[in-house]
Amino acid sequence: MPNTVLITGCSSGFGEATAHHFADRGWNVVATMRKPEAGGALATRDRVLVTGLDVEDPSSIDAAIAAGIGRFGRIDVLVNNAGFGLFGIFEQTPRAQIAQQFAVNLFGLMDVTRAILPHFRAHRSGVIINVSSGAGVFALPMISLYVASKFALEGFSESLSYELASVGVAVKVVEPGGVTSTRFGERSAAEAGEVERIADYDAFIAGAEAVFAGLRKGRAGATSEEVAEVIFAAATDGTDRLRYVATKDIEPLVRARRETSEDAYMAFMRARVAPKLPA
Numbered sequence: 001m002p003n004t005v006l007i008t009g010c011s012s013g014f015g016e017a018t019a020h021h022f023a024d025r026g027w028n029v030v031a032t033m034r035k036p037e038a039g040g041a042l043a044t045r046d047r048v049l050v051t052g053l054d055v056e057d058p059s060s061i062d063a064a065i066a067a068g069i070g071r072f073g074r075i076d077v078l079v080n081n082a083g084f085g086l087f088g089i090f091e092q093t094p095r096a097q098i099a100q101q102f103a104v105n106l107f108g109l110m111d112v113t114r115a116i117l118p119h120f121r122a123h124r125s126g127v128i129i130n131v132s133s134g135a136g137v138f139a140l141p142m143i144s145l146y147v148a149s150k151f152a153l154e155g156f157s158e159s160l161s162y163e164l165a166s167v168g169v170a171v172k173v174v175e176p177g178g179v180t181s182t183r184f185g186e187r188s189a190a191e192a193g194e195v196e197r198i199a200d201y202d203a204f205i206a207g208a209e210a211v212f213a214g215l216r217k218g219r220a221g222a223t224s225e226e227v228a229e230v231i232f233a234a235a236t237d238g239t240d241r242l243r244y245v246a247t248k249d250i251e252p253l254v255r256a257r258r259e260t261s262e263d264a265y266m267a268f269m270r271a272r273v274a275p276k277l278p279a
Contacts, residue, residue, distance in 0.1 A: 004028040004072040005235065006065065008053055008112060009082030011038040014131060014176070017224035018079060018231050023048050025232065030068035030075065055082050055108025056100075061115045074123065077235045078116050080109045081131045085146035089205065092195045098145055105149035110156070117169070124168035127235050130157045134177040134250035138257045140273055141208045161242055172234040173243045176227045177250030178216065207275025215273070222247035 005022050009015035010031040019031040023045050031042045032053030039050035049071045053064035068075050083105045086097060113128060120126030135143060136150030154173060161171035230246040245254055256268045 001073065002026050002028050002047065003076040004030065004068065004074060005077040005079060006030040006032065006068050006075050006116070007079040007081055008032050008055060008109075010042060010050070011035065011040075014224050014227050014231070015079075015081040016040075016042065017228040018081065019048065020045075021225065021228035021232050022235075028072040030064065030072070032064045053082075053112075055112055056103050058111055058115070061112050065116055065119065069119065075116065075119060076125070077127045077129065078112065079129045079131065079231060079235070080112055082108065083131065083149075085135075085143060087143055087146070088195055089142070089198065089201045090144045092198050092201070093145060094195065097195075101145045101149050102152075105146070106152050106156070109153065113160075117164075120164075120169045121167045126169040127172065128160075128164070128169065129172045129174060129231055129234050131231070132157070132173050132175045134175055134245075134247075134253060136173075136175060137250075138253045138269065141211065141275060142205070158242060165240070170240060171242065174227070174231050174234055174246050175243060175250070175254070176222065176230075176246040178222075178247070203277050204275055207277055211273050211275050222249065 005027055007015050007019050007022075007029065010019045011033040015031075015033070019029050019042055023029045023042075027047065029042075029045075029048045031039065031048050031050045033039065033050070034052065034054045036043075036050050036052045042048050043050045049068060051064050051067045052060055054060045065075065084101075086093060086101050109130060116126070116128075120128075130153055132153050133146075133150045135147045136154040139147045139151075157171050157173045164171055227246045230244050234241075234244050245251060253269075253272075256265050260268070
């Protein structure tokens with residue numbers, strides 16, 4: 001019998017590409033999204049079940065898992081992909097937006113994970129793949145809340161991996177960087193446009209935007225399909241490896257964080273990403 005994967009956030013980006021990638025390799029796929037009518041080409045595939053799942057709605061989580069088991073008999077892999085990023089100055093960001101950043105990127109992921117664990121424990125097997133970010137390894141200006149949610153995801157995943165190994169369930173973390181073929185940034189831009197501007201930060205914001213433009217210049221971001229390949233490898237390699245860096249563009253920053261001293265790392269990052277402000 002083919003294995004089955006349940007993936008959150010499949011309407012676009014990593015989730016959509018990952019659903020196609022697994023289906024192309026003969027897997028059954030439970031492709032979930034807040035609005036199933038956005039399923040597009042996924043909905044036409046034989047081994048793909050497109051169904052609703054909003055990570056902020058526990059009843060929809062339970063229903064999606066039940067639908068997947070009902071259709072395919074069991075679920076073998078969970079890919080927690082749904083997420084979005086707030087972009088902007090922390091002081092300007094309303095508390096309600098901060099709460100939603102964590103509700104989607106962290107608490108929703110926890111709820112989906114908790115809901116599927118009884119099924120995994122019953123079979124004494126399963127793989128949970130949490131899609132993190134380079135911003136779960138190193139911090140950048142203007143995305144402090146997104147960074148905070150992904151740092152929390154990384155710590156949660158590592159700690160959870162020890163617990164779940166005792167019941168035969170593996171936990172993996174995939175860390176992509178800048179990706180060009182995803183609509184991830186659209187919600188970020190919309191959220192940033194809703195905040196009340198504090199003029200004292202104008203020079204910093206301009207400098208930060210110049211930094212990001214410089215980081216993007218001359219760099220071809222990985223595609224969502226390339227990230228999907230790494231997610232599939234993490235699901236199928238049969239190892240207890242925890243973290244997978246998914247795109248080459250963030251490798252220098254990851255090495256600086258994980259392979260150098262704290263002083264060397266901070267000097268490297270300040271030289272690279274701290275905005276240059278007028279004297």
